[in-house]
Amino acid sequence: xxxxxxxxxxxxxxxxxxxxxxxxxxxxxxxxxxxxxxxxxxxxxxxxxxxxxxxxxxxxxxxxxxxxxxxxxxxxxxxxxxxxxxxxxxxxxxxxxxxxxxxxxxxxxxxxxxxxxxxxxxxxxxxxxxxxxxxxxxxxxxxxxxxxxxxxxxxxxxxxxxxxxxxxxxxxxxxxxxxxxxxxxxxx
Amino acid sequence: xxxxxxxxxxxxxxxxxxxxxxxxxxxxxxxxxxxxxxxxxxxxxxxxxxxxxxxxxxxxxxxxxxxxxxxxxxxxxxxxxxxxxxxxxxxxxxxxxxxxxxxxxxxxxxxxxxxxxxxxxxxxxxxxxxxxxxxxxxxxxxxxxxxxxxxxxxxxxxxxxxxxxxxxxxxxxxxxxxxxxxxxxxxxxxxxxxxxxxxxxxxxxxxxxxxxxxxxxxxxxxxxxxxxxxxxxxxxxxxxxxxxxxxxxxxxxxxxxxxxxxxxxxxxxxxxxxxxx
Numbered sequence: 001x002x003x004x005x006x007x008x009x010x011x012x013x014x015x016x017x018x019x020x021x022x023x024x025x026x027x028x029x030x031x032x033x034x035x036x037x038x039x040x041x042x043x044x045x046x047x048x049x050x051x052x053x054x055x056x057x058x059x060x061x062x063x064x065x066x067x068x069x070x071x072x073x074x075x076x077x078x079x080x081x082x083x084x085x086x087x088x089x090x091x092x093x094x095x096x097x098x099x100x101x102x103x104x105x106x107x108x109x110x111x112x113x114x115x116x117x118x119x120x121x122x123x124x125x126x127x128x129x130x131x132x133x134x135x136x137x138x139x140x141x142x143x144x145x146x147x148x149x150x151x152x153x154x155x156x157x158x159x160x161x162x163x164x165x166x167x168x169x170x171x172x173x174x175x176x177x178x179x180x181x182x183x184x185x186x187x188x
Numbered sequence: 189x190x191x192x193x194x195x196x197x198x199x200x201x202x203x204x205x206x207x208x209x210x211x212x213x214x215x216x217x218x219x220x221x222x223x224x225x226x227x228x229x230x231x232x233x234x235x236x237x238x239x240x241x242x243x244x245x246x247x248x249x250x251x252x253x254x255x256x257x258x259x260x261x262x263x264x265x266x267x268x269x270x271x272x273x274x275x276x277x278x279x280x281x282x283x284x285x286x287x288x289x290x291x292x293x294x295x296x297x298x299x300x301x302x303x304x305x306x307x308x309x310x311x312x313x314x315x316x317x318x319x320x321x322x323x324x325x326x327x328x329x330x331x332x333x334x335x336x337x338x339x340x341x342x343x344x345x346x347x348x349x350x351x352x353x354x355x356x357x358x359x360x361x362x363x364x365x366x367x368x369x370x371x372x373x374x375x376x377x378x379x380x381x382x383x384x385x386x387x388x389x390x391x392x393x394x395x396x397x398x399x400x401x402x403x404x405x406x407x408x409x410x411x412x413x414x415x416x417x418x419x420x421x422x423x424x425x426x427x428x429x430x431x432x433x434x435x436x437x438x439x440x441x442x443x444x445x446x447x448x449x450x451x452x453x454x455x456x457x458x459x460x461x462x463x464x465x
Binding site for chain 2: 146
């Protein structure tokens with residue numbers, strides 16, 4: 001059974017998560033992708049406050065499709081995370097504890113995660129319709145001019161995620177593939 | 189000569205943009221279901237189940253939030269006269285489809301200045317003249333998670349088929365979990381730099397698992413698929429057999445000095461819809 005966790009994350013909860021673990025995340029997450037990250041880091045460089053509480057925050061790398069009338073959000077799957085690698089270490093050092101995306105992260109991000117005790121979650125890329133059902137409400141926080149790339153506060157319920165890189169730097173992209181290949185070799 | 193109004197093209201493009209982003213063609217769904225049955229790693233099977241569940245949701249919600257750049261392929265019969273501006277008609281179709289279908293607007297007007305055009309135009313338009321008096325319209329929305337992992341190499345003739353195999357497999361391995369595996373691999377071999385890339389993109393439009401007409405390339409498609417699925421990347425890159433659903437190769441004559449090879453990667457949301465007017 002997948003473990004239930006809550007956002008924002010506590011340091012203890014983040015530290016207890018291990019790469020490869022399936023979790024169901026409920027609570028408040030913030031959306032941001034390329035353009036929003038650039039602006040958030042510009043604020044940080046000027047020493048200005050973040051437009052949402054950054055302590056323990058979980059940021060979902062997503063640019064949803066527009067909501068139809070009566071929907072909280074449109075299709076809402078993860079975007080590829082490496083494009084946020086230039087920005088994530090800055091936000092992690094301000095207190096962010098969780099990132100949701102898909103795809104590899106660079107060594108500088110993993111180093112910052114180990115220093116700050118943060119976790120990188122994978123959501124299923126290309127399953128935006130399924131994931132949108134876990135979003136109960138969405139509220140604009142800032143950067144409306146960015147359209148799909150605006151920062152939104154989402155209330156999510158049982159968002160299915162996999163811990164890809166944990167706070168010790170264990171990486172499912174390496175261990176999962178190695179485990180499969182070792183098993184396959186043994187079978188043959 | 190048959191006459192066709194540009195407005196009819198607009199309407200068809202708008203319909204196709206919406207349909208392509210909300211419905212997978214049957215061959216794609218079947219390929220994912222077949223991969224799920226063939227998958228031998230339990231964690232990978234679970235992900236493929238979730239993907240199949242996602243693809244069956246319907247109700248007008250786009251399958252993926254990256255509703256892509258609208259790649260539009262027109263095969264225009266020489267004996268049809270289009271009244272009106274064809275380019276403008278296609279863009280108007282994209283504009284309407286992306287607005288009416290609640291699709292994401294993902295296009296910036298300038299690659300460095302990066303201000304969103306707000307309506308997902310312009311279409312990436314390819315027009316080909318063919319015999320007849322019909323117009324075949326294919327809309328293939330292309331997401332950039334997979335597009336960003338695509339590559340082209342101007343190989344040497346001496347690199348031969350082994351060079352092609354190494355480049356294709358290496359491109360998929362470098363891409364790893366980033367393009368949302370399981371992926372579809374479009375390969376262009378030959379032509380010029382530009383035509384080679386276009387071949388790779390057109391290869392993605394073929395029915396899943398269909399083969400190149402020459403047996404040599406059909407066998408190469410199967411061999412490459414096997415090699416890619418021995419990499420162990422698996423669905424979402426978490427490990428498993430199913431890294432790719434299909435490898436499609438398209439070829440063209442080329443220069444005595446060259447062996448261009450392009451690899452265009454598509455994710456499992458391999459979208460394209462066609463209408464004939």
